[in-house]
Amino acid sequence: MNRESLLEAxxxxxxxxRWEHTLGVMSSAVxxxxxxxxxxxxxxxxxxLHDYCKYWPIDEQRRVYAEEGLDPELLDYDPQLLxxxxxxxxxxxxxxxxxxxxxxAIRYHTSGRENMTLLDKMVCLADYIEPGRDxxxxxxxREIADHSLERALxxxxxxxxxxxxxxxxxxxPLTLAARNALLExxxxxxxxxx
Numbered sequence: 001m002n003r004e005s006l007l008e009a010x011x012x013x014x015x016x017x018r019w020e021h022t023l024g025v026m027s028s029a030v031x032x033x034x035x036x037x038x039x040x041x042x043x044x045x046x047x048x049l050h051d052y053c054k055y056w057p058i059d060e061q062r063r064v065y066a067e068e069g070l071d072p073e074l075l076d077y078d079p080q081l082l083x084x085x086x087x088x089x090x091x092x093x094x095x096x097x098x099x100x101x102x103x104x105a106i107r108y109h110t111s112g113r114e115n116m117t118l119l120d121k122m123v124c125l126a127d128y129i130e131p132g133r134d135x136x137x138x139x140x141x142r143e144i145a146d147h148s149l150e151r152a153l154x155x156x157x158x159x160x161x162x163x164x165x166x167x168x169x170x171x172x173p174l175t176l177a178a179r180n181a182l183l184e185x186x187x188x189x190x191x192x193x194x
Contacts, residue, residue, distance in 0.1 A: 006095060010048055014055045022051055024130030025123070032122040036149060039119075046105035046123045049097065052087035061086055077172045078164070084110045112157060112178025121149045128156040135159070150186040154179060 011019050029047035033040040053061060061082045062075065068089045074081055088107035091097045105123040108116070112124055129142045129152070137159055145152035157179040164171050 006045075006048060009095065010052055013052055018051060018055065021130060021132055022048065024132045025050060025126045028126035028130045029122050032126055032145065032149070035146075036118060036122065038122060042099065042102055042119060043105075043122050043126075045097070045099075046102045046109075046119060047126055049087060049091045049095075049102075050106050050109045050123055050127060051083060052091055052106070054083040054087075056083070056086075058082070064090070074172070077170055081110050081172055084108060108174075108178075111172050111174045112153070112182075113174055114177045114181040116153075116178060116182070118149075121153055125149060125153050125156060128152075128159075148186065150182045154182050154186060157182070 010022065014022070026044050026047040029043040030040045032038075033043035053064070056064075058079045061079065064086050065075065065082055066072075068086070070085050070089070074085065085107050088103040091106065092103060097103060101117055101119050104117065105119045108120050109123045109127050113120065116124070125141075125145055129138060129145055137155070141152050141155045141159070144155055157175060161171055161175065161179070
């Protein structure tokens with residue numbers, strides 16, 4: 001499928017405001033790819049498709065999730081986590097996306113994971129820092145992203161974890177594992193977390 005067809009197929013899956021977000025994630029992912037030496041086209045593709053199924057009804061997401069035989073543990077956590085793994089499977093089947101690294105970046109853009117690839121990090125971080133995002137501390141995460149993907153992602157995950165704790169929600173273990181792995185990685189690179 002060509003780029004224009006994918007753009008239209010994705011745009012049709014979401015309201016206009018989320019499409020603006022998607023365009024922001026795409027531009028942010030491309031900028032991060034250029035800054036950190038990754039393939040901008042793959043970053044743009046993963047960013048384009050990251051929220052593909054986000055606005056499907058939750059019952060439909062749960063149905064597809066079960067049909068695909070995905071990890072049932074995730075169903076015990078916030079339903080906002082479902083759309084990444086579902087999108088990875090749907091775009092593989094509907095649009096012939098076969099690049100496993102692109103699919104993983106889509107799959108884990110909300111939760112993170114241990115041993116995140118460069119592409120995983122860029123799409124996850126781009127989702128946090130795209131220009132339309134406006135939450136407490138986002139400007140700090142953007143500044144950190146100029147120097148370290150790992151430190152910026154730690155700050156982003158910290159923000160997410162604090163939000164979930166403040167709302168009395170459970171934190172998905174993979175998110176905690178991602179944060180811990182990034183702390184170790186940032187430490188090995190000679191960076192603290194502050």
